[in-house]
Amino acid sequence: MPNNQFKKGELYSFITGKASTAIARRLQKKFNAAGLNITIEQWSVLYHLWKQEGISQQELCNATFRDKPSITRLVDNLxxxxxxxxxxxxxxxRINLIYLTKQAQKLxxxxxxxxxxxxxxxxxTVPADKVDICKEVLQVVYxxxx
Amino acid sequence: MPNNQFKKGELYSFITGKASTAIARRLQKKFNAAGLNITIEQWSVLYHLWKQEGISQQELCNATFRDKPSITRLVDNLxxxxxxxxxxxxxxxRINLIYLTKQAQKLxxxxxxxxxxxxxxxxxTVPADKVDICKEVLQVVYxxxx
DNA sequence: GGCATATAGTTGTTTGTGCAACTATCCAAA
DNA sequence: TTTGGATAGTTGCACAAACAACTATATGCC
Structure with missing residues (x-):
């Protein structure tokens, strides 16, 4: 069985993404504690617009790995x-170009x-070389x- | 900056869990293609019940890293x-013990x-030793x- | 026994996701 | 020039997650 390193007890957390869920929750709590009234998902859209604004919703779909209805509603809420x-x-x-407001630039x-x-x-507590390997593996998985 | 290996372009995918999202979507498609009418979230509850059934909803909360309302509704749907x-x-x-039906045992x-x-x-395409390191890092993050 | 407090579970609300179906616009080929 | 297919975006529906507020039951202490 090539590369099947997953015994039953280990399979679960990989599929459910326990680690990234924990990171996202922690970040959401920091946003809330700082009085920032945005969700992690909204932030992930802003994240790409800070790199480049004026892109289409379709380009946001590709960048954020979401489908079109998800982006429609995230842009609605933003x-x-x-x-x-x-x-x-x-x-x-057919295309909407999405631009940041001054308020968003401040965030x-x-x-x-x-x-x-x-x-x-x-x-x-994690050594840098292990973090690098972890990032590499997750990229390959994707x-x-x- | 200790352990801050995340430049901006890399930060995003760690927080949003691109890899685990991709895994979950692929598995969901396999369930659908096999005519299995369950969601990944429902499966993740069954997963723990297959290991041990007759546990409480609270124990399912701890096992699946979800809050109580989430488990209430997942159990509703199951x-x-x-x-x-x-x-x-x-x-x-006060306690509900959750048991599998014969139908669930077959799944x-x-x-x-x-x-x-x-x-x-x-x-x-990933060597086993790198997978091990990746699993270890994700566990430490959690x-x-x- | 009676009361305060903790625990187990439920319900309501907002937000997000995936799929299917839909509209509007664009483009290319007959 | 028209028509058929592709692309951009929206809407409806079912499911799920986080938070707050709630009910019911248990427990510990006076």
Missing amino acids: EKLNLVKRVASESDR QEETMALADETLNEALI DNLK | EKLNLVKRVASESDR QEETMALADETLNEALI DNLK
Whole structure:
């Protein structure tokens, strides 16, 4: 059995993503404690818009690994919070380009600091070379399945 | 900066759990293709009941890393599907003990085979020692944050 | 016994996800 | 130029998660 390192007791946490769930919950609590009224999912959309704004919803789907209805509703909620604006593309009227508001631009520094802090807490006892291997394995898993 | 190996471009996938999301989606598709009418979340509850049935909802909360309302509703849905039964404890009437039906017992072998298959597909190109390190890191992350 | 407190489970609300079905727009080929 | 297929986005539905507020039962202490 090639690469079947998963005995029954170990299989569960890999599939359910216990570790990433724990990281996301911790970060959400930090957002709440800081009075930041956004969800992790909304933050993950903003994260990509901070790298490049004015992209389409479809590009956000690809970047965040979500389907179109999920992005439609996340953008709906981000618009309600006055964090993004939909702007119809002039060259292709099917497309919405998504832009950040000034309010959203202000969130970047604080939320990224909280995210760094969360990962440092998660990995405080883990040597750097093991973290690198872990990141590498997770990337390969994603590439193998996407 | 101790253990801060996360540059911006890498931070995202760790927090959002891209890899475990991809694994869960692949497994869900296998369930659907096999005509198994259950969700990954329902399966994760059955998974623990196959190891030991007759445990309380609270014990299922601890085992599955979910809160009480989540388990209430998962057990609701599993009961509707005739896969589990709530049985009131005789010694403590606050407690529901959860038992598998015959129908659920039949699902174990087939679903576990599909889960093994999914993990093999995910890890087919990854050497065993790297998988071990990855599992270890994820466990430490979970322990650091729980 | 009676009361305070803790524990087990449920319900309501908001948010997010996956799938299917739908509309609108674009584009390319007959 | 029309028509058929592809693409972008939206909506409806079922399921799930987090949080708060709630009921019922148990337990410990006076």
